[in-house]
Amino acid sequence: MTTAPADTATALGLHRVREPEGVLPQAAVRLDTDPRPAPDEVRIDVTCLNLDAASFRQLREAHGGDGDAVRAAVCALVRDRGKMHNPVTGSGGMLIGTVAEVGPASPLGLRPGDRVATLVSLTLTPLAITDGLRDWDGLSERVPARGHAILFGRSVAAVLPDDLPEELALSVLDVCGAPALAERLVASYAQRGPAPSVLVLGASGKSGSLSLAAARRAGAGRLTGVVPDAVEEAALTAAGLADEVVRADARDALTLHALTGSRGGPADVTIVCTDVAGCEHAAILATRDGGTVAFFSMATSFSTAALGAEGMARDVTLLIGNGYQPGHSALALGLVREEPGVRALFDRLPGTAGDGAVR
Known part of the structure; x- marks a missing residue:
């Protein structure tokens, strides 16, 4: 049982940890992906994931370059863990989406309709995929996706700039x-x-x-x-x-x-x-x-x-x-x-x- 103050625990996402009890979301085996945001949370409608290079390389090599198998592996990871967390590399990536709902106590300064890139790892971000990644061939790090993600009070996100192509901005922010x-x-x-x-x-x-x-x-x-x-x-x-x-x-x-x-x-x-x-x-x-x-x-x-x-x-x-x-x-x-x-x-x-x- 966590002994952290309630506001700190919520800001760090402890209430989203399903197992094991008491760890932070990055160390968790499974997260709660309930789309209803807590007062200091933000719900993002996901449009694409960007797998980190080490994780994508490992998945590609593990499945012999078979895109369908890579896609199935990513879907299974997200479904089972409630986040994109590669257990071999310990890494995940980031995502792009549109802010759908902002809790009244969120400190992130985001507004519904903002196009954002998350600047925290997918290994600690509650994530649900609803389209089976059907538009992804499994052959690149950029993953078209539909679903939702949750940002905590201590998360970090950037509103996408208007003067750069979205794919370019995503690639830059992924390694900023x-x-x-x-x-x-x-x-x-x-x-x-x-x-x-x-x-x-x-x-x-x-x-x-x-x-x-x-x-x-x-x-x-x-x-x-x-x-x-x-x-x-x-x-x-x-x-x-x-x-x-x-x-x-x-x-x-x-x-x-x-x-x-x-x-x-x-x-x-x-x-x-x-x-x-x-x-x-x-x-x-x-x-x-x-x-x-x-x-x-x-x-x-x-x-x-x-x-x-x-x-x-x-x-x-x-x-x-x-x-x-x-x-x-x-x-x-x-x-x-x-x-x-x-x-x-x-x-x-x-x-x-x-x-x-x-x-």
Whole structure:
């Protein structure tokens, strides 16, 4: 039985937890999806989900790329758990919808009719799907859907901007915590010493490109982006966001260490933005003693990172990327508007092009 004050418990969503008793919604096995909002809740009519990259990759690989099987798996997860919470990756994603009903005590500042993107994980958001995801082929992270979701008093949502295509805005908001973390981290180094060198793994992707741009603005010195193949190398080079582009497998610790060592040495700050598992040791080895590694990837094993740093005798600070910081959505959207290289990398992704095409 929770001992938290009633208003705090409700704002955090404890009343929505069906099992086990006493845990917060993210840790719950199952949530209550009753569409009637509490006084401080908001009900959203869902129009699409955006699965996080690590979760979608895991589901796709687990089902051999069979879209119908992936769709059935997502439907089953949401039906059984009352939320989109992948038990393998521990992650979910976010959603877009229209505000349908606002409780009289809601502090979120939303109004019925607002088109919003939720900036909290689907792993803690009560969610009910009513259409069986019939319009989704199971082959992309963007999931057309019908149903409803509930936001708590301590949830976070952003009204979608009018000047960007919806699919582009969704993709940006999905990873807006990454550039905010990069900006804060790089600025803290720059304020107390020489401009820090920054290494980004997965640098041509959504969170990686935004992190490079935010790091540059925050006072970074040498910026190095790591990409997996020639196509991504050409795209990142053309975007002009990095001083050095390195093509390497981010899971190959020794090779990456050698390549970065020949291009200026270990980084002061390394930011991991990959959607594949197994990059922890490479990131740590590519970071100088006294430096910082920030893991903004749900594919990260934090025990592997901690024990790996110990085993390699690396004196580095390890950070878990927090998807929330004040002002993070405005920062990320501003980077896409103002940095042509970032916009170019987003526009090449399926479903985010400037014409608003749906993938």
